Amino acid sequence: MKSMKNIISKSLITAASVSLLMTPMKTSASESLLKYDASLPIELVGRYTSGAPISAGGTEIVAYDKKTKHAFSVNGDQKSIDIIDLSVLKKGEKVVPKVKQIPLSSFGVEASDVTSVAIHPDGGYIAIAAPAKNKTNDGHVVFMTTGGEYIAHVKAGALPDMLTFTPDGKKVLVANEGEPSDDYKVNPEGSVSIIDISKGVKNIKNNSVTTVRFDEKAVDKDVRKIQPKNSYAVELEPEYIVTDKGGKYAYVALQENNAIAKLDIEKKKFTTVKSLGYKDFSVNDNQLDASDKDGKINIQNWPILSMYMPDGMASYEVKGKTYILTANEGDAQDYKGFSEEARVEDLVNSYKLNAKLYKGFSQEQLDKMVKDGLFKKEQLGRLKTTTAAPKNKDGKYEAIYGYGARSFSIWDANSLKLTYDSGSDFEKITAEAVPNHFNANNTEDELDSRSDDKGPEPESVIVGNVKGKNYAFIGLERTGGIMVYDVTNPEKPRFNTYISSRTFNGGKVTASSNDVAPEGLTFIPASDSPTGQDLLLAAHEVTGTIAVYSLGGKTDK
Numbered sequence: 001m002k003s004m005k006n007i008i009s010k011s012l013i014t015a016a017s018v019s020l021l022m023t024p025m026k027t028s029a030s031e032s033l034l035k036y037d038a039s040l041p042i043e044l045v046g047r048y049t050s051g052a053p054i055s056a057g058g059t060e061i062v063a064y065d066k067k068t069k070h071a072f073s074v075n076g077d078q079k080s081i082d083i084i085d086l087s088v089l090k091k092g093e094k095v096v097p098k099v100k101q102i103p104l105s106s107f108g109v110e111a112s113d114v115t116s117v118a119i120h121p122d123g124g125y126i127a128i129a130a131p132a133k134n135k136t137n138d139g140h141v142v143f144m145t146t147g148g149e150y151i152a153h154v155k156a157g158a159l160p161d162m163l164t165f166t167p168d169g170k171k172v173l174v175a176n177e178g179e180p181s182d183d184y185k186v187n188p189e190g191s192v193s194i195i196d197i198s199k200g201v202k203n204i205k206n207n208s209v210t211t212v213r214f215d216e217k218a219v220d221k222d223v224r225k226i227q228p229k230n231s232y233a234v235e236l237e238p239e240y241i242v243t244d245k246g247g248k249y250a251y252v253a254l255q256e257n258n259a260i261a262k263l264d265i266e267k268k269k270f271t272t273v274k275s276l277g278y279k280d281f282s283v284n285d286n287q288l289d290a291s292d293k294d295g296k297i298n299i300q301n302w303p304i305l306s307m308y309m310p311d312g313m314a315s316y317e318v319k320g321k322t323y324i325l326t327a328n329e330g331d332a333q334d335y336k337g338f339s340e341e342a343r344v345e346d347l348v349n350s351y352k353l354n355a356k357l358y359k360g361f362s363q364e365q366l367d368k369m370v371k372d373g374l375f376k377k378e379q380l381g382r383l384k385t386t387t388a389a390p391k392n393k394d395g396k397y398e399a400i401y402g403y404g405a406r407s408f409s410i411w412d413a414n415s416l417k418l419t420y421d422s423g424s425d426f427e428k429i430t431a432e433a434v435p436n437h438f439n440a441n442n443t444e445d446e447l448d449s450r451s452d453d454k455g456p457e458p459e460s461v462i463v464g465n466v467k468g469k470n471y472a473f474i475g476l477e478r479t480g481g482i483m484v485y486d487v488t489n490p491e492k493p494r495f496n497t498y499i500s501s502r503t504f505n506g507g508k509v510t511a512s513s514n515d516v517a518p519e520g521l522t523f524i525p526a527s528d529s530p531t532g533q534d535l536l537l538a539a540h541e542v543t544g545t546i547a548v549y550s551l552g553g554k555t556d557k
Helices: 086-091 344-350 363-371 377-381 425-433
Strands: 022-026 032-036 042-049 062-065 070-075 080-085 098-103 116-119 125-130 138-145 150-158 160-165 171-176 191-196 209-213 238-243 249-254 259-264 269-275 278-280 304-307 313-318 321-327 341-343 384-386 400-403 408-412 418-421 458-466 469-476 482-486 494-500 518-524 534-540 545-551
Touching: 032 042, 032 425, 042 086, 062 116, 062 518, 062 534, 070 086, 070 116, 070 534, 080 086, 125 150, 125 160, 138 160, 138 171, 150 171, 150 191, 150 209, 160 238, 171 238, 171 249, 191 238, 238 313, 249 313, 249 321, 313 469, 321 458, 321 469, 341 344, 344 377, 384 400, 425 469, 425 482, 425 494, 458 518, 458 534, 469 518
Parallel strands: 116 160, 304 400, 313 458
Antiparallel strands: 022 032, 032 494, 042 545, 062 070, 070 080, 080 098, 116 125, 125 138, 138 150, 160 171, 171 191, 191 209, 238 249, 249 259, 259 269, 278 304, 313 321, 321 408, 341 384, 408 418, 458 469, 469 482, 482 494, 518 534, 534 545
16 A cells, blocks of 8 residues: 555645654553554543443443533443543543443433433533433433432423533523434424523423424525435434534534534524535545455545535634534434435446546546446445435436545535545545554454445544644544544644554454444543643443543643
8 A cells, every 4th residue: 555645635744744653652551542643642541431231332422520520421321321530530540430320210201312411511510312212202301410410301302312502501402313213104303402591400391492493495405305205394304513602503414414504593593404415536535445345455536426424513713713523424314114225236227327427537437437347346336325316317326326425524604615625534544554454343343344334434523722723533433543633724624643542352342442433522621621631532332431532741730
């Protein structure tokens, strides 16, 4: 494989980083932290272990309280919130202990899951998203003190998947995904619930909740539908929600719809829903490995148009302008009663590729690629695609469509136009950093097993300011580890570091694999940290662990 300095975009290479170095660094007698081009000093300083079985969701999302130095971790396995004590890090202890576990059932709330947790900006209490036993029914938001005592709960929409407080602490915003039932017979509307907490939460009732649904007039006509006969109110599925610094607007990821919605919080109205379009993998900076059956790492241009389909989001402000960051994971509707998923090889007779849809290939080149075996397993035959893609008047797909952009992107919050995309960095960097486990799954260490299916799967993203610079941290759900970019200039981000505390043992993932499948990331600024350092908490869903990383080296505090 070519050297990284040849295959990474020139814009990512600084004078101080002529070549990239992979240096495993010891963090204790029994562990090592893989650091690839460690420009930003990062150390693994602690870990919380939930004890949940592998892949049971023992840790998923985590919030932090600067007053108590406690963190609140979503434990899907126990349908609980685990309160953990980060103050021990100040003493140099590596094992983060659990203070107590609070099952939602102890509050009289029946839930099928616990999906999200957030802390009020002033501390004192947290909000928890709890889907109903039957996920198509209205779920709940539960309020609890930081000491674990019940305050109140109110109804939200169907399948509350993520929640956040507005910056002024007066409202809670809830992304209600509204997924279909597994038999696909019930499909509730997706929505955002706005909970008014300006008068406190002690005596809050359901009349403090306004659930905002989608108006067809606000939705651009090119926004993706899986079932064309459905209304957009039914089709749109909110996944994640962030606000601007002033709390005027919220931005909602509609993952399966490949779109972002903009919500006027005060008016309680969606102003627009924009399609994110397609990432063209035929152009130079966009490359990927598309097959798990080619027996090698094979990152190159392909005639694929892939939907961005973000999961996690973050927002930050530069010179008074708001930008939205997205982790472009990709996802499909895949249920017992209906699935849009297919492999390219299953649809061979339904393709008539059209070069007008690609910037990187001529019609002559496309025809030759097809003749030379484009639809075979070793090329694009194994790639997961959708039966809900556009067709021409003859009922043919004129492009090969994929799920997820295998990248992170930055969008102008005002126009929702693309400002930056990391291209093929994630696969190229991991190909050199962990060549024997490139595009591995999060349940086993096999090489190349996810190349056909969204690759490394960027799951989450967060922005933190470390010593005057804004950094984006992006968690890779499958391969594992976290990508770090300097995003101080949102138009010209620069790759900084790749870290991973996953241990590859050559077989199935076990507790000895340490930290696998980062699901939720939380940044703790040095001013709020128990150690006086900037910290990053990474909750790992598969291993049920939270890794604690210090950022930027030692401080004078």
